[in-house]
Amino acid sequence: MQAATSRTPGAPLLIARSVTYSYPGSRSPHPVLENFDLAVEEGEFFCLLGPSGCGKTSILNLLAGFTTPDAGTIELGGRQVTRADADRGVVFQTDDALFPWLSAQSNVSFGLQMKGLSRDERESIARRHLAAVHLEGHEQKFPSEMSGGMKQRVQIARVLANDPRILLMDEPFGAVDAQTRASLQDELAQIWETSRKTVLFITHDISEAILLADRIGIVSHGPRSRILQVIDNDLPRPRRRSDPRVGEMWERINTLLHPGSKEHA
């Protein structure tokens, strides 16, 4: 059905096998995922694309190890995921994941501090990663002094500074304005091209998926969500929104997401 389309040889980095998960509902449990399979290759940018309410955040929580599946397994690099750890860096949709009592620089060094790195090492790594997201000169600012876009940049820098094996991004640009979103997307694409860090990116925005992803996993509408199809995206990088091939792919994916309807939402 989907699984790995084996673009790269070797076992995938992140694997979900027949994962089933239910929300503990008030009367009966709400089945969010049933036999959900996923394989993310090392070094690829994988987008999970699905409508709101398809359980995308539940998938991320399971992959991050914040919650545990009712059945099935999740593996990272051949080892089973049982709890959250530093090998999976999470970028959250909302900025309440930042620590408001810490400056941008201290937020970015948080993981390094937990690892016991010296102050000097932390500072130089944090500064480098803040510069990579174009926040040089803002190191000493606190989250309350930054715009929504800046805060999401800090979140990305914080995760990259911690050097995880994979980045899990849960609609990270969903809460910022369209203009900022576009520039954040471009910046992320640029950062990814230089770092080639494995990314699992969750979104409901078709254009965003096309602009960023190597492969796009279309997630079915809930309940009992699963991946309907994995689409390869070989468009050359850097990608431009005006590229006619982007539009063609958009049409194709939109038809998959909304079968039978010709709406251009």
Place this chain on the structure above:
Amino acid sequence: MTAEASPHSLPAAPVRKRGSVWALGIEPLVAVVSAIGFLLVWQFVATNFFTPQFFPGPLVVWRTAMEMFASGELQLHIAASMKRILLGFFIGSVIAIPIGLLLGTSRWARMALAPHMQFFRFVPAIAWLTPVVIWFGIGEVSKVLIIIYTTVFIVVINTMVGVSSISQNKTRAAMSLGASPLQIFLYVTLPAALPMALTGMRIAMGNSFMTVVSAEMVSSETGLGYLIFNARLWMATDQIFIGIFFLGLLGILTDWIFRSLIRRYVSHYGVIE
């Protein structure tokens, strides 16, 4: 507080810098004018409509205060009350914050202890005064205990709420950045709960002022509460007014110090005040 510029706001326009008084803004000026106006009205009403025994004016009160100050009596009462308030307040906070942190983090502790906290929160400290005096005597211990009691519950509950209202995303972010449970407690729970704990302490400070007066009225030889209560025997209304004035003044002063500390240390939360 609009009067003071936050360290991050834009530099003040150069025009405002000329006179040092004007640089403070309009707020203190209005406050001073208003206070002077209040004293004038008080003096006018007191001298024109009442005898000094019934309703003394500010000049009479000022004269008595100076006499009491010269004899050292006033300082004695102020120091006695402040010592009780500060001692009880600090001991109470030191006891309450760990309990609040425990109740905020442990569901079991919360289930077991929260009902007690909610119950005693509504029993005023003064209700305990007689048993406390029977058990611990009429000395300082009893009065400090009463202040501790006043402080503990409000600080426990605020700290608990502070801990349990930490957004899940913060602890999750810390986990996936590699923080251990102990590190999460130290580097996320503690700083995140700090503003609520401080807010609880600020409320407790206010409550301590009320409680100390009642405690000193019932069992004491010193303190502003004693001063007020004892003065009733001689109809010394001016002395009562002095006690009232200093309670208000010291309350404002301690609250101001506390607020400055809060602002200094947790200004980045954007929620305080």
